[in-house]
Amino acid sequence: MAKRDYYDVLGVARGASDADIKKAYRQKAKEHHPDRNAGKSDSEAKFKEVNEAYDALKDPEKKAAYDRFGHAAFEGGTGASAGARGGQRAYGGGDFASAFSDVFDDLFGDFAGQRGGGGGQPRATRGSDLRYNMRVTLEEAFAGAQKTINVPTSVQCEVCSGTGAEGGAEPTTCPTCSGMGKVRAQQGFFTVERTCPTCGGMGQIIKTPCRNCGGAGRVEKERALNVNIPAGVETGTRIRLGGEGEAGLRGGPSGDLYIFIDVKEHGLFQRDSENLFCRVPVAMSTAAMGGEIEVPTIDGGRSRVKIPEGSQSGRQMRLRGKGMPALRGGQRGDMFIELAVETPVNLTARQKELLREFAELSENNNPEGSSFFGKVKRFWDEMKG
Ligand SMILES: [Zn+2]
């Protein structure tokens, strides 16, 4: 198949400005990026084609040559020095991995820090951060807790101490690129620089990879970790354990481990940050005559609460300092109780008799003047006209 014109590939006119070429390239590279085209078999070829075209047109020298000689400008490579594969197309047509890395850098910046630095220094890579979701009870959130969790993670290989080399030997400088990570090849009229194929740009090679980790310097492992859950955590609290994430690559620092807290619902208490709410049933007679009740507290104890005479359902009372502790210190919250007056059930004949008598007497001291019945009477009067 004939090679397409580079300007056509990028969809720009001959003589387009550098800025337009760059813009067109970015758009096309994104469009055909394999990450966005999973399953489309030709996206990789198109992506390469776009990359190759831009490689030629972004460089003034190459562009001038292309404008003069067309594709012939880059054909018939005169043999390549280090690492370049003979006969291969010269520009951007190298192996896919390097084309991919180049555009990835260009489009997305210094992705994951892996290719930063340059200069052929060995790339130590920071390990990933890990997230662990932990459910705790309200009691645990109140008192704090010690938990042991198993974290699946990769850790530094003990056999090679993370170097990836058998017997702990130091990696050696790549003989192909002398540690530069890049090689130069003479192609046509020009010298091209590309990622070293021997070390993949690392600048270093491991002659005998560690058998335990296969040269990666880290191995997969489940790690038991003791976690201190401080008192006062709530749903959404994040606890950061610095350096407890995935191990770094080739001596890079470890990532962090983040514990995301989720506090389970409680059967008795509802929580609103540092305050707790609890609905407490109270006997009708206690509510009417006043008295004392016992309410449970989150610390497992109980508190005595005075019920004033004539308390209605829904009455709220505050127990100072009986709520949750504050995560960052400071005062403990309060506990609010809401009274729910209970109607007695399963009455005996004697109880009914007493209640009937009570009802008769009530007509005298619970007259229509009470606010609700007063309002009802006024409502009816107005309706009648
Ligand atoms: Zn190892």
Ligand SMILES: [Zn+2]
């Ligand atoms: Zn190399």
